[in-house]
Amino acid sequence: xxxxxxxxxxPEYENFxxxxxxxxxxxxxxxxxxxxxxxxxxVNKPGxxxxxxxxxxxxxxxxxxxxxxxxxxxxxxVFHVTDQQGRKITDSxxxxxxxxxxxxxxxxxxxxxxxxxxxVGVHSVGDHTAIELIGRDRPGLLSEISAVxxxxxxxxxxxxxxxHNRRIACVLYVNDATNRAVDEPNRLSLMEEQLNNILRxxxxxxxxxxxxxxxxxxxxxxxxxxxxxDRDYESYRVARDVNCPLSFRPKITIERCExxxxxxxxxxxKDRAKLMFDIVCTLTxxxxxxxHATVSSDGPYASQEYFIRHMDGCTLxxxxxxxxxxxxxxxxxxxxxxxxxxxxxxxxxxxxLLSEVTRILRENGLTVCRxxxxxxxxxxxxxxxxxxxxxxxxxxxxxxxxxxEIGKTMMVDVKKVPTNAKLPETRRWAKTSFFFGNLLExxxx
Numbered sequence: 001x002x003x004x005x006x007x008x009x010x011p012e013y014e015n016f017x018x019x020x021x022x023x024x025x026x027x028x029x030x031x032x033x034x035x036x037x038x039x040x041x042x043v044n045k046p047g048x049x050x051x052x053x054x055x056x057x058x059x060x061x062x063x064x065x066x067x068x069x070x071x072x073x074x075x076x077x078v079f080h081v082t083d084q085q086g087r088k089i090t091d092s093x094x095x096x097x098x099x100x101x102x103x104x105x106x107x108x109x110x111x112x113x114x115x116x117x118x119x120v121g122v123h124s125v126g127d128h129t130a131i132e133l134i135g136r137d138r139p140g141l142l143s144e145i146s147a148v149x150x151x152x153x154x155x156x157x158x159x160x161x162x163x164h165n166r167r168i169a170c171v172l173y174v175n176d177a178t179n180r181a182v183d184e185p186n187r188l189s190l191m192e193e194q195l196n197n198i199l200r201x202x203x204x205x206x207x208x209x210x211x212x213x214x215x216x217x218x219x220x221x222x223x224x225x226x227x228x229x230d231r232d233y234e235s236y237r238v239a240r241d242v243n244c245p246l247s248f249r250p251k252i253t254i255e256r257c258e259x260x261x262x263x264x265x266x267x268x269x270k271d272r273a274k275l276m277f278d279i280v281c282t283l284t285x286x287x288x289x290x291x292h293a294t295v296s297s298d299g300p301y302a303s304q305e306y307f308i309r310h311m312d313g314c315t316l317x318x319x320x321x322x323x324x325x326x327x328x329x330x331x332x333x334x335x336x337x338x339x340x341x342x343x344x345x346x347x348x349x350x351x352x353l354l355s356e357v358t359r360i361l362r363e364n365g366l367t368v369c370r371x372x373x374x375x376x377x378x379x380x381x382x383x384x385x386x387x388x389x390x391x392x393x394x395x396x397x398x399x400x401x402x403x404x405e406i407g408k409t410m411m412v413d414v415k416k417v418p419t420n421a422k423l424p425e426t427r428r429w430a431k432t433s434f435f436f437g438n439l440l441e442x443x444x445x
Contacts, residue, residue: 022104027095029088035064035080036089040102044075049290050280052077054218055101057277059094060084066276068293084273127181128157128173129188132211134226135199137168139367139389143358145170148194150355152187153177159354159373162223164335165233169226171219172373177351188212220274224281224332233324233331250333254322256315262291262307263316265325269333271302279304282332286325287311338370338385340393342417343403347410349380357382357406364402365389385417 023042031037040052049068056063056079065080083089089098133145142161149156149172159172176182182191195210250269257264267279276295283290283306292307309315316322343361347353354373361368361384370385388394396416403412 023102025099025103027089027098029090032080034086034088035082038077038079038081038098038102040075040077040079042075044070044073046289047284048075049077049293050221050277050284052079052102053277053280054221055098056081057220057274058218059098060273061089062086062273063276063295064297066293066295068290068295071291127179128175129182129212131170131172131174131191131195132209132222132226133168133170133172133195133199134209134230135168136201137163137166138201140362141168141198142170142368142371143355143362144198145195146355146358148191148198149174150352152191152194153351154182154191155179155349155351156354156373157349157375159371160219160223161368161371162227162335163369164227164331167227167230167232169223169230171222220277221281224278224335225285227331227335228282228285228328232335233327250330252326252329254316254325256317257307260307261315262309265306265308265329267302267304267306267329267333269302271297271300272337274336275302275333276304278332278336279306279329282329283308286328288325336370338417340369340385340387340417341396341399342415343384343386343399343406344413344415345380345382345384345406345410347380349375349378353380354382357384360402360406361386364398366394366402367391 023040026037026039028037028039038056042048049070053063061079061081061083063079063081067078069076081089089095135141146156153176154174155177157173157175159170161168161170163169174182182188192210192212199210250267252268253266255264255266256262265283269275280290288308288310290306290308293305295304296302316325345357358368365388366386367389368384369387369391372383374381386394386399396414399414403414406412
């Protein structure tokens, strides 16, 4: 195995270097006619690429191209981005926020105090308790989880649910009827016991757990970490042969760059929102460092190339190492893929709302493969990506009839998720972010 020795860096040097060379951020709307260029130059540090991509992703930007270089002590990025409708980023408040979040003030409270990122942690979203769940997925499981919370008089303020390779990972923010965080040990113990019983199921599933998060981790980032730690990528080749259409399978290759001592990871697959974030997350979780990268989109397809080494300086030399990285990247990509039908709901927030909706989905033979819950003021905004109990696509007529049933008490929008969820030419694909506004605007009018 090839190994590159890393020089020693005094920890204080990074702080000194940041003071002497603060990050420079440029938002350029003149160089390119169809997108905005965001340029970031700063002192290199561990995790900086993921940090930048995470901020751009949370703003719901579409990254059409990117050029990354972080070899040595300096980090230089150029991102070609648009909004969800394929337009340039021209809003002055958004541009100001980008400059603050990525620039010199990014480490200060002043610069990012209004940052609307999705974070996991008791203190990160005010008076709410964060719950993490992981276990074996099965039809109706989300309905059972939400029923337990409703019976214990917990309100789900925000949540994201991912399923992949017969596993489920959830991050939920809950509060009580008084809109305060739950800190009573007895109530939390009872909740944990009942949720663990549901996750284990009737077959005695051992790899299942409920935990209360105290950290400050990004929500999507945390879901990737949870599923990676759960080893959802194992036995994935069999699962993907059964469940994944050929056209959706990423083509991933790993070669060696002899001249520079890098492993070169090339990913070609269907393009979609947040693809770069998911790949960089996976590489980071596997403790690989990205030194150079190029990202581009060609119609419905994306091509991404990463020049990497492990944190210890080693490259990927054995077939076993390469196969594991390929499996993990493919799993990271597939976790967020949502083919089929989505159901978007807007209603007045209340205890038991999520339980009511998921019960109706379960009674109609539908299973939730991905879900998001958010709350704005007194309004709850939910989106569910659903399939039938066998994992097959749901007929649109069935969904429309279901929408009419649920629509008696709340605003409903049924959408067929396109096979390519990022086609700038169409401008009408279903937005994958769970913090959407159109349905809320309709509900309030």
